[in-house]
Amino acid sequence: MRRIILTLLLSVLVAVGLGGVAVATSSGSPLTQARLERSVTASFANVYAQQAAILGHEGVTAASAAPKAMCDKGPGVTQSGPGTSWNCLMSWSDPNVPMPSTGYGKFEITLHSNGCYTVGSPSTLVGYQTITDRRGRTVSNPAYEFDACLDPKSPDTPTGVSFPSAVAITTTTATPAADGTLSDGLACGVGRGGCVGTITAVATTPSGDVPIGEGSFRMSEQATRNVPISGTLPAGATRVTYTVDTTTGVAPSPLTVPVAR
Known part of the structure; x- marks a missing residue:
């Protein structure tokens, strides 16, 4: 009987201890x-x-x-x-x-x-x-x-500060696919609301600048994506300039990259 009582008592203590751990774990971190x-x-x-x-x-x-x-x-x-x-x-x-x-x-x-x-x-x-x-x-x-x-007991009300994500063009060369189409690499940085907009491509040729087309994108923050560009790269193009316009997020400056075939 004594062994049974001790065993039951130990089980209760373990259960209480685990319950305490569960409460401490679920209470959340003060590092907010x-x-x-x-x-x-x-x-x-x-x-x-x-x-x-x-x-x-x-x-x-x-x-x-x-x-x-x-x-x-x-x-x-x-x-x-x-x-x-x-x-x-x-x-x-x-x-x-x-x-x-x-x-x-x-x-x-x-x-x-x-x-x-x-x-x-x-x-x-x-x-x-x-x-x-x-x-x-x-x-x-x-x-x-x-x-x-930081002080873990300091005020924890939201600061209300918010900044938009910044779009970055990650492409370093314009490399057409077999059918002459292009895609451009984009990255959406840290911020609120992600990145939404369009990217336009213009080719530089011996006879002047030639519009290629555009593509649209919608990305969450800290996401990357290859955006297909409508149209095809014209013959003789040596450079491509990408221009980003955003409705959400901050657009980068236009970027000109060499054509790599």
């Missing part, structure tokens, strides 16, 4: 999208102000930079928890550094289970690992890569 967005803007504002002081950019402070961020862990996954797939799109104000046509820069985030994270900044906007200070010395760039930690 909104908390990361608030934390990364604050930490970036501080290191960016440090960089401005090093470069001698007067009037640039953490407050004046006023960064805004939209963070995303990737399509089809829960937008919380640690991981290496976090990306944050961020805009800020600095008269010395105008934003690109997209209106933001892309920051790569590695978020650890303890709430601390490492940020890799876009070098096209913040510079490389070393910079030249106001006295001409080569020094470390505090905004190039930096570490910070």
